[in-house]
Amino acid sequence: MVLSKTASESDVSIHSTFASRYVRASLPRFRMPENSIPKEAAYQIINDELMLDGNPRLNLASFVTTWMEPECDKLMMAAVNKNYVDMDEYPVTTELQNRCVNMIAHLFNAPLGESETAVGVGTVGSSEAIMLAGLAFKRKWQNKRKEQGLPYDKPNIVTGANVQVCWEKFARYFEVELKEVKLSEGYYVMDPEKAVQMVDENTICVAAILGSTLNGEFEDVKLLNDLLTKKNAETGWDTPIHVDAASGGFIAPFLYPELEWDFRLPLVKSINVSGHKYGLVYAGIGWCIWRTKEDLPEELIFHINYLGADQPTFTLNFSKGSSQVIAQYYQLIRLGFEGYKNIMENCQENAMVLKEGLEKTGRFNIVSKDNGVPLVAFSLKDNSRHDEFEVSEFLRRFGWILPAYTMPPDAQNITVLRVVIREDFSRTLAERLVLDIQKVLHELDVMPSKKDIDIQKTKSVAAAWKRFVEDKKKTNGIC
Secondary structure: OOOOOOOOOOOHHHOOHHHOHHHHOOOOOOOOOOOOOOHHHHHHHHHHHHOOOOOHHHEOOOOOOOOOOHHHHHHHHHOOOOEOOOOOOOHHHHHHHHHHHHHHHHHOOOOOOOOOOOEEEEEOOHHHHHHHHHHHHHHHHHHHHHHOOOOOOOOEEEEEOOOOHHHHHHHHHOOOEEEEEOOEOOEOOOOHHHHHHHOOOOEEEEEEEEOOOOOOOEOOHHHHHHHHHHHHHHHOOOOOEEEEOOOOOOOHHHHOOOOOOOOOOOOEEEEEEEOOOOOOOOOOOEEEEEOOHHHOOHHHOEEEOOOOOOEEEOOOOOOOEOHHHHHHHHHHHHHHHHHHHHHHHHHHHHHHHHHHHHHHHOOEEEOOOOOOOOEEEEEEOOOOOOOHHHHHHHHHHHOOEOOEEEOOOOOOOOEEEEEEOOOOOOHHHHHHHHHHHHHHHHHHHOOOOHHHHHHHHHHHHHHHHHHHHHHHHHHHOOO
């Protein structure tokens, strides 16, 4: 005889997830719920909300990698439960990080001997790397001023107004004055001559950007080095250079190998680069490389032993995942110099395809340069009726995410749109984007301008108020 039982309401295993009470009732949003829910329901609830996010591969605002090979995805998932700082427990992961540091240091032409190891550290991104580099500069400057019996309470750093916000964070968090070289229309990077003029005895370093966030342009680090060398000789100072190569560090060695921007220049003491940008790793990895051991003050390095052995550490945080470090090593050995070169050349070619397509419309000025980070920054030739922000808004209906923004001082009257060309942005997508931009322009052309709409709204409100007043006079004789 077959025995059977009646399923209870609590037996969720026989219910469709979407028919269960867990997805039919609201969950508290800002307080932890009192009771547990099945794993299937929790997954479905979160997955459904995440569907409303934009498509990462169509997010053309971001420099951050949005695609990696499945084999690398497997390695990352296998290491997702490894804490990177447990060096004694995960010595191979630590070794892979050290290999990455040395590979990148050699890529940046660090002056290393045959058996000499590089000085560097993996970080959660270029923001942390910049904080660490800035702290090293500040401490070295303070130590020297103390030795000389000079005041050391007013350090400053010289940058262009085009720097990423992490430089402003460093200055504010660690009490360093930020001296910015203003931009000008048509010149959207730091002017080396103006930068050197701003250097004084309290300058801990000058920061040069290899790949401006605004238009992808490389700043002239070679000219900055030459001008600063001359000023140092005249004043007796030894003001160094840091290169923020967050975007350009994995581009210049492959596309512009003759360009001198790295440790080939004597005053360049440290370089940061984002592994999660053109290093081709998912978000969460950056690198800071120092020229020599002398450029990283020993007192900034902590030594701990409570995880099993003496472990040096120089980071702002402590625990972090190992997956991104392993992924960076995978990309470096999987692609090699040849693979990175091919990818960067392809990105640059697709940028040119997009640029030429935009130019053919006759509606845009190209603000970016052909040499630099593979991106296209452009502005409307005529924005009197409709502006770049409207173009950005209308493109979202096609799934594209393009940022529109104003330039920093003193070029804030310029508004641009920017498309970052990443590895997974194909020629087909570039051509499709041009077609969709043309559709948006045609749609905007037949629409009234924002100014006309505002005037019409004002007239409508005035007419409605006038009718209201007249009706009051008729009924009550008063208003």
